Amino acid sequence: MVVITLQRKKCIGCNYCVEMAPGQFRMSKKDGKSVLLNSTDKKGFHTLKSAENHIFEDCVKAQEACPVKIISTKLV
Amino acid sequence: MTSRGSIELMAPAGNFESLQAALDNGADSVYFGVEQLNMRARASINFTLDDLEEISRRSKEKNVRTYLTLNTIIYDHDLSIIKTLLDAAKKAGITAVIAMDQAVIAYARQIDMEVHISTQINITNIETVKFYAMFADTMVLSRELSLNQVKKIVEQIKKEEIKGPSGRLVEIEIFGHGALCMAVSGKCYLSLHSKNSSANRGACKQNCRKKYTVIEQETGFEIELDNEYMMSPKDLCTLDFLDQVADAGIKVLKIEGRGRAPEYVAKVIRSYREAIDAIDAGTFNQEKVAGWMEELKKVYNRGFWSGYYLGQKLGEWSDISGSAATQKKLYVGKGVHYFPKANVAQFKMEAFDINIGDQLLITGPSTGVKEFDLTEMMVNDKPSDSAKKGDEVTIKLDFRVRASDKLYKYVPA
Numbered sequence: 001m002v003v004i005t006l007q008r009k010k011c012i013g014c015n016y017c018v019e020m021a022p023g024q025f026r027m028s029k030k031d032g033k034s035v036l037l038n039s040t041d042k043k044g045f046h047t048l049k050s051a052e053n054h055i056f057e058d059c060v061k062a063q064e065a066c067p068v069k070i071i072s073t074k075l076v
Numbered sequence: 077m078t079s080r081g082s083i084e085l086m087a088p089a090g091n092f093e094s095l096q097a098a099l100d101n102g103a104d105s106v107y108f109g110v111e112q113l114n115m116r117a118r119a120s121i122n123f124t125l126d127d128l129e130e131i132s133r134r135s136k137e138k139n140v141r142t143y144l145t146l147n148t149i150i151y152d153h154d155l156s157i158i159k160t161l162l163d164a165a166k167k168a169g170i171t172a173v174i175a176m177d178q179a180v181i182a183y184a185r186q187i188d189m190e191v192h193i194s195t196q197i198n199i200t201n202i203e204t205v206k207f208y209a210m211f212a213d214t215m216v217l218s219r220e221l222s223l224n225q226v227k228k229i230v231e232q233i234k235k236e237e238i239k240g241p242s243g244r245l246v247e248i249e250i251f252g253h254g255a256l257c258m259a260v261s262g263k264c265y266l267s268l269h270s271k272n273s274s275a276n277r278g279a280c281k282q283n284c285r286k287k288y289t290v291i292e293q294e295t296g297f298e299i300e301l302d303n304e305y306m307m308s309p310k311d312l313c314t315l316d317f318l319d320q321v322a323d324a325g326i327k328v329l330k331i332e333g334r335g336r337a338p339e340y341v342a343k344v345i346r347s348y349r350e351a352i353d354a355i356d357a358g359t360f361n362q363e364k365v366a367g368w369m370e371e372l373k374k375v376y377n378r379g380f381w382s383g384y385y386l387g388q389k390l391g392e393w394s395d396i397s398g399s400a401a402t403q404k405k406l407y408v409g410k411g412v413h414y415f416p417k418a419n420v421a422q423f424k425m426e427a428f429d430i431n432i433g434d435q436l437l438i439t440g441p442s443t444g445v446k447e448f449d450l451t452e453m454m455v456n457d458k459p460s461d462s463a464k465k466g467d468e469v470t471i472k473l474d475f476r477v478r479a480s481d482k483l484y485k486y487v488p489a
Binding site for chain 2: 012015027066068
């Protein structure tokens, strides 16, 4: 399983995560920040647990590209 | 115009502490970022939309103008938040927006909000001033112009009567004090290139402030440099020739530093306030300059130079990694209570000791910056010369202290 977390409050809206993992991230038109699709929000930490392990690689790219380091990706 | 003098003194406000420090120390206007679309997006504390009303309220009380910085590169996905921000700013009574992107300029005009052109647009000539006069009343010129070039632009604005949307002559703003970077008008690619972190989205990683070596690859020979901080300019300071700056006819003097501590804002604004007032009173002299310079050196700086204003060909480079400030602050404790009838403030000591004779500093979101010399205090209800961690301290103070306030002491750096 893949666990991805986005701490979106600190997002500066640079769009890199969407470039790297378009299947998982989208820019919000409302506040210009990144949205982790299908995630659940717990105190500002937006987490997605997915059984589709093939998304892991793209999400790692997004994590590495993020300039404010608010994405974390784990294989569990 | 609400300026007290011939030049409007514009102060940075990175948070409420700094905002209050600017208001208390003689700023004519303040500028600040809200949410992520400003050149200090990375700063841990940025104001939020909900803070706009409070910023506006506090500033209006002191007749101080308020400018929202919305001057990053803008992408399609930002277009909606721009409108939200500008609508909220307009509603809160914010005076103007500082803009770079045409999308921001266009929407601000659409809702009839005053526009100031950011230095990011890099205006260097009168025809560009004319162009942006269709949209903006105030323009920041390129940081790379000399005072002579600035003066000519100002004179030409008067001669040709170039007016902004308000019907007033276009006002020229320049950078007066603070950090400079080696890139032309901040348009730098280094941070994006090395760390995916765009300076033009307010996320500069400051590659230019680090030490570098130059190695000849064939032999591995390392070239010896006079200064390994080869890309880090000293900080701009115009205070010692502020009379010449005033003579150039500029209307607004911007102090850089939204990422700086509140006491930095307090000291720098106070010094420039006194200098502008002295110019207006005809009492500006080198003796006073020497006094103000000592104050400026106490807070964060990389050493000072005059920028490009005096027409020097080469920049001056810092030879230190951080600050050359002559003093620093140490955290002492926090505010607990204020007894207004007795004018006594109570603090809880949490870190460094304090002693009679120390110079103390209190900062807080409502208190701003207050400095004083410690002449007497009570420690755990008894008069005492020193207090240490864990003690309850009371000090007679003629200003209110709040539970959100922090107490520091100054020590030589």
